Amino acid sequence: MQDFSEKIQQAHDEKLGRHLVANMNIDAGETLLEERPLLVAPHWECAQLKCAQCMEESYVMCRKCQVFPLCMDCSQHNDFECEFFASGAGSRICKDLLVKNYGICALLKLLLLLEDPATRADCQTLFERSVNLEDYRDGEGMWQEHEEQVVGPLLASGLVEALPTQQLTADVLHAHCVRIDCNAFEVTGRDGETLKGVFVCGAGLPHHCVPNTVVALDEQFNMKLYAAVPLNAGDVIYNSYTNPLMGTSQRQHQLRLSRHLDCSCSRCQDATEMGTHMSSMKCRECSAGFSICEIGPDGSGNWRCVDCNAILPAVDVHEVLAEAGDALVDAKGELQVYESLLVRYQQLLHPNHFLLLDIKQNIASILRAAALMNSMEQPCKKLLARRVELCSDLLPVCRAVVPGISKLYAIALFEYLLALVELIELQFAESDLDKKEYVAQLRIGSQVAKEALDLLRFEPENSAEGYLSDRISMELERIDSDLMKYGGR
Structure with missing residues (x-):
């Protein structure tokens, strides 16, 4: 049922139990394990x-x-x-x-x-x-x-x-x-x-919130596990069992429920969450500072501003998060409700806070669905530009929390690409962009498409990501066609 790479071997210790380690250096993209589901x-x-x-x-x-x-x-x-x-x-x-x-x-x-x-x-x-x-x-x-x-x-x-x-x-x-x-x-x-799908080996890998592997699943539910980053001999092979766009306390809560695991990985130990500040609050005392939890990722302690050292009680943080979570549940897909929530909580949370990212994703999804359903007979450039802005906001966070070969980042690039191309085509058709400006934007789109394709190059052809690669390739062909037509190449 499993086929292991010769570059990894099984190991065992009291903390991790049975696990896999690299026994020699491994390049990003190399297959480590192939497994059929039990x-x-x-x-x-x-x-x-x-x-x-x-x-x-x-x-x-x-x-x-x-x-x-x-x-x-x-x-x-x-x-x-x-x-x-x-x-x-x-x-x-x-x-x-x-x-x-x-x-x-x-x-x-x-x-x-x-x-x-x-x-x-x-x-x-x-x-x-x-x-x-x-x-x-x-x-x-x-x-x-x-x-x-x-x-x-x-x-x-x-x-x-x-x-x-x-x-x-x-x-x-x-x-x-x-x-x-x-x-x-x-x-x-x-x-x-x-x-x-139950995978006795793939699902038994130890957890890390910044995994060094990627899981690929094809249409027959077969799993391929490959290296997301270069691995050195002796490195433990990790997987992740949480949503990387959750904040630390939310990931910890999910892990306790699903796997009865308390994670102490490098991301969970970093109050800034790898510099993204996905759980940070705006300081209530100074205009530019942000408060981070100074005791533990579960929020059991006060929060301190990194600029002015002002204390923000943990109970106040929990109150805001609980209120925002309830408001998101009550939003029920209403665009204006999400926009109002975004305005409200931008005053309290870091721009990269996971709740703001959740709100932005919901707004972007609603705008995309409206475009797909042709609910706007003449798509509003303002709404299209809004979608580009929201997709753009997600890119640096996705890139930071899943480094190396990242399907999360590839998908975020694809969403940004679709939004960008739809907007600039309309702007060009209505003469808001001249030919030179249109070509410059097309070249940005071309680079985005190529980056996304590069991140998906190790995915099975008969997988959802494989079909996404085909979709991105089609967009790239359209972009290159217009570049030839208007840009002389």
């Missing part, structure tokens, strides 16, 4: 039946086992899964098992993998790290979700009695759910729906 399944809350083979929507059941759905394009699925319910102990289970409780799909697949002698060993890495269930009971609703959507229905189905050798209890099933969640990456099906 299983791919919908999220727990999914109620729509999906094909057991390709994970597209399905309303037809396998003719042989009558349990697993199959789409019109797939005539069969996993032989062991099918045979288990077609004959033997599984034949006594209700055929409506998945129809009535489709949320159990991921756990059902894992149990059958454990039951199959041919795949049992593939699952063992999942069980090397013990699960402390007390950490999860009543934790932010996760336990309740598993109990209601997965564990309870599965216990009631009679499947436990059909798998007596596994000695399945409610606690064992809860632990299996946790293992699935902790070893899953979000993957995208052919129909665009998000699923979870």
Whole structure:
């Protein structure tokens, strides 16, 4: 299931457990690991039946086992899964098992993998790290979700009695759910729906908020892990399991919920977040200063201005963040509401604060959707210029928090490129730009497109990023065509 580069090797220590290290120097872009998923399944809350083979929507059941759905394009699925319910102990289970409780799909697949002698060993890495269930009971609703959507229905189905050798209890099933969640990456099906793919090696890499690797997933859900930056012999291979555009306290909170991990990486230890100030507040005492947390990334302490040393109580920071978070939830996609929030919180937060970036992303998305839906018969240059400005604001932060080969930065460049080209084409058509000015802007667009393509050059062709590369190449061809026409090259 896994294919390791000869330039990495397994290591073990008390802090990281089993992990991978470079055993020689590695160039950025070199493939470190290729892995097929142990299983791919919908999220727990999914109620729509999906094909057991390709994970597209399905309303037809396998003719042989009558349990697993199959789409019109797939005539069969996993032989062991099918045979288990077609004959033997599984034949006594209700055929409506998945129809009535489709949320159990991921756990059902894992149990059958454990039951199959041919795949049992593939699952063992999942069980090397013990699960402390007390950490999860009543934790932010996760336990309740598993109990209601997965564990309870599965216990009631009679499947436990059909798998007596596994000695399945409610606690064992809860632990299996946790293992699935902790070893899953979000993957995208052919129909665009998000699923979870369990990768026993790729998901077992230690976390760092500034990872030195990139995860690539193709249409068949195969993973390729490659180096984001040059690695030296002895370097630990890290992945990231958080959103890099979150502030430190938010990343820490997410890691505690999803992986019960307290991160102490270089970014979490840096109150300025690599110079971006994504969690910094405006000082209330001086006009130009910004306050940073002086004790810990969880905000448990006062905040001090880097210019005048004025103290900003942590309780005031938490109050602002909670208020802003609630306001974002209540905005519900309303453009003017987001713009008002931006004006309001720009008075309190650093320009790069993660909440302001969130607001700007929402505004830019609304403006792009309006353009795609042709909701503006004559697109307003002011709104297009606003979109360019917002996309431009995101670029330096994306570049800073994910250095090296960065899909995040490549996508941000693409959004900026689309906004820029749409604006300058309209400005040129309405004579707001002369030919010389238009060519100068086209050349900026050309450089942006080439930079984005360079960042995506290691992505599989049959992946979402591979298709994005094709889209960027098309834009570059259009730009180069106009440069030839108006710029003489």
